[in-house]
Amino acid sequence: GIQVEQSPPDLILQEGANSTLRCNFSDSVNNLQWFHQNPWGQLINLFYIPSGTKQNGRLSATTVATERYSLLYISSSQTTDSGVYFCAVKNQAGTALIFGKGTTLSVSS
Amino acid sequence: DAGVTQSPTHLIKTRGQQVTLRCSPKSGHDTVSWYQQALGQGPQFIFQYYEEEERQRGNFPDRFSGHQFPNYSSELNVNALLLGDSALYLCASSFAPNQPQHFGDGTRLSIL
Numbered sequence: 640g641i642q643v644e645q646s647p648p649d650l651i652l653q654e655g656a657n658s659t660l661r662c663n664f665s666d667s668v669n670n671l672q673w674f675h676q677n678p679w680g681q682l683i684n685l686f687y688i689p690s691g692t693k694q695n696g697r698l699s700a701t702t703v704a705t706e707r708y709s710l711l712y713i714s715s716s717q718t719t720d721s722g723v724y725f726c727a728v729k730n731q732a733g734t735a736l737i738f739g740k741g742t743t744l745s746v747s748s
Numbered sequence: 749d750a751g752v753t754q755s756p757t758h759l760i761k762t763r764g765q766q767v768t769l770r771c772s773p774k775s776g777h778d779t780v781s782w783y784q785q786a787l788g789q790g791p792q793f794i795f796q797y798y799e800e801e802e803r804q805r806g807n808f809p810d811r812f813s814g815h816q817f818p819n820y821s822s823e824l825n826v827n828a829l830l831l832g833d834s835a836l837y838l839c840a841s842s843f844a845p846n847q848p849q850h851f852g853d854g855t856r857l858s859i860l
Contacts (some may be wrong), residue, residue: 669846670848672848679853680836680854681851681853681854681855682838682851684850684851685849687848695839707789725790725791727791729846733845733846734781734789734845734846734848735781735793735806736781736783736793738792739790740790740791
């Protein structure tokens with residue numbers, strides 16, 4: 640099955656710093672989503688981005704499907720950005736989401 | 749417009765018992781998927797329901813079963829609970845099986 644690898648596993652930032660999170664996947668996909676899981680366990684949709692670039696406020700994402708990776712950019716980080724960021728892709732059947740192990744982000748003031 | 753709702757939020761059971769978790773999909777969504785998230789791990793796919801049938805199943809034993817009702821809501825049942833079943837159980841809905849999924853807040857299940 641598809642393998643999803645995220646890096647780095649942990650990231651510690653000062654408020655205001657920028658960061659880039661990476662997601663590599665082992666096979667072609669037709670669906671990729673980025674999620675933020677807050678400290679209360681809520682999994683929040685950030686982007687649906689099977690290809691191309693999208694921006695939403697301080698966050699943006701780029702997926703290069705032909706090279707099998709996606710990047711999530713966080714600019715001017717805030718303490719509320721803390722949590723775990725997951726990348727997830729759809730398998731060939733297009734139903735189950737396959738998650739990476741996540742990047743744990745800690746932003747301190 | 750209500751999002752995906754799950755109940756209960758927390759549950760404590762003992763080994764060998766049975767549990768039922770419930771999920772109401774987001775308005776307009778007809779597909780429900782269930783995931784198990786162990787501590788420190790990413791969510792793992794259990795199964796997906798569409799048109800009241802199980803469409804795909806992940807690598808979970810038959811102790812895990814489900815159901816989808818005509819109003820698209822769904823239940824996850826787990827029999828003969830094991831300590832290893834302690835996890836956050838997440839429900840996700842979408843407006844078709846291959847469309848982006850939106851998650852509920854989860855049910856945190858603890859097995860004693």
